[in-house]
Amino acid sequence: MADKKLSAAELEAGGLVEAGTAAEFHTGSWRSQRPVWNKDKCIHCLTCWISCPDSAIKTAPDEKKGTVVTGIDYNYCKGCGICARECPPKIAALSMEVERK
Ligand code: SF4
Ligand code: SF4
Numbered sequence: 001m002a003d004k005k006l007s008a009a010e011l012e013a014g015g016l017v018e019a020g021t022a023a024e025f026h027t028g029s030w031r032s033q034r035p036v037w038n039k040d041k042c043i044h045c046l047t048c049w050i051s052c053p054d055s056a057i058k059t060a061p062d063e064k065k066g067t068v069v070t071g072i073d074y075n076y077c078k079g080c081g082i083c084a085r086e087c088p089p090k091i092a093a094l095s096m097e098v099e100r101k
Contacts, residue, residue, distance in 0.1 A: 031079035033096045037072055041093035044068045048083035
């Protein structure tokens with residue numbers, strides 16, 4: 001006898017993960033290096049913000065510049081170093097340091 005084909009509605013639900021749970025995961029604990037931001041050097045070009053795979057560059061609205069960098073969210077920064085690599089070399093407002101636990 002051939003297997004009965006089930007419709008999508010008849011299939012049992014597989015493993016479901018509730019949406020939005022990543023916010024509860026503080027992946028910054030994985031970090032072995034941390035980016036250090038120098039606000040005096042920063043020209044707020046936002047290259048680091050657009051490059052960060054973890055959306056860990058914090059920004060805020062600014063009357064004159066539109067949007068400015070305000071720091072790094074170490075709860076989510078995994079220390080990949082992309083921001084420091086992408087910050088314009090002549091500016092060098094981000095540098096990587098060994099994480100102190
Ligand atoms: S890339 Fe560098 S200069 Fe540009 S906003 Fe980020 S820290 Fe500032
Ligand atoms: S080190 Fe990586 S994860 Fe952390 S702020 Fe920079 S780009 Fe984002």
